[in-house]
Amino acid sequence: MSNARIIDGKALAAVLRARVAAQVSALQGTIRPGLAVVLVGDDPASAVYVRNKNRETEAAGMASFEHRLPADTGEAGLLALVDSLNRDPSVHGILVQLPLPEGIDSARVLRAIDPAKDVDGFHPENVGALWTGAPALAPCTPRGCMAMLAEVHPDGLRGKRAVVVGRSNIVGKPMAALLLAQHCTVTLSHSRTQNLSGVCREADILVAAVGRPRMIEGSWVRPGATVIDVGINRVTTEGGGTRLIGDVDFAGAAAVAGAITPVPGGVGPMTIASLLANTVTAACRQAGVAEPEVRAQQ
Ligand code: NDP
DSSP states (O other): OOOSEEOOHHHHHHHHHHHHHHHHHHTTTTOOOEEEEEEESOOHHHHHHHHHHHHHHHHTTOEEEEEEEOTTOOHHHHHHHHHHHHHOTTOOEEEEOSSOOTTSOHHHHHHHSOGGGOTTOOSHHHHHHHHHTSOOOOOHHHHHHHHHHHHHOTTOOTTOEEEEEOOOTTTHHHHHHHHHHTTOEEEEEOTTOTTHHHHHHTOSEEEEOSOOTTOBOGGGSOTTOEEEEOOOEEEEOTTSOEEEEOSBOHHHHHTTOSEEOOSSSSHHHHHHHHHHHHHHHHHHHHHTOOOOOOOOOO
16 A cells, blocks of 8 residues: 655646746746757657647747757758857757757767756756756756655755666766755666665665666665656557556555655656746846746646
8 A cells, every 4th residue: 555645746847837937927028038949850759848848838938949950950950050049149048859860969969059058957067067066057857856855855855865776967967966966865876786676775765767667666665765756668558558657666666655756747747847947047047137036826
């Protein structure tokens, strides 16, 4: 039986989006935050993400610019677009949807984005700022996870033992940096970690960002721990359909955890809401104005 609090990402994302919309409205007459999303090629999953991002950007009252380039666009063409967006004063955030087609060096494209407009937080300057404690644009998924943790732990995370499983540049590593900044004792684990189940059992906060369905079993979870499941895995059901599941065995973990995110409806919705929040942050910094302090109206 589940005793764990289920962390409702949909509801929290709605609160965050409402907060962003209130900030955008408070900025009226000063600045209208604008987000440009660039999609190269026609990967269906990426097209869905981009459509959702544009819809939510507009719903928050921000300007949304969508750039779709054909799959055979070369690196030079993409870099030229990034350069023009860097110079465009109505664009405060630039997101180049990954993965990029073969033949385009993603790292070079990400480095070409003006760090001040890098709302994905992937530019090495923002990565360095995140680890050194300078003001940074933090990657959206980890920022969303931290907002969820703040909800469960309103008194902060100081001194808690945090284990992050997965060390990617987009989730695992920035998540570890954000937890460290909140004074957690952080273990960043990966495919070569020995005794991973034992490492996970030490965690007050367990973050799974692996991409392996139900890899983390209930017996790996410390009683009372907060479990954040970033994994999104599409699996085939017995009926022949598909459904999304996380990296954590939800039923097993929910029986011992203190709080847990579901998949779907957990971390996923927080990612786009965090992108909107990053765009407001970027716009205010570029305009040299303070971010409006607002309360979200539900
Ligand atoms: P990557 O494939 O880039 O990284 C996966 C990480 O998991 C690697 O560090 C890898 O270790 C580690 N890993 C793989 N197998 C094991 C294992 N058996 N034991 C321990 N660690 C292992 O994935 P991402 O970080 O991009 O994404 C992770 C998951 O999060 C995916 O399911 C993805 O779909 C999801 N995701 C969800 C988002 C959301 O908005 N909810 C956003 C982004 C991602 P090593 O480095 O040693 O190879």
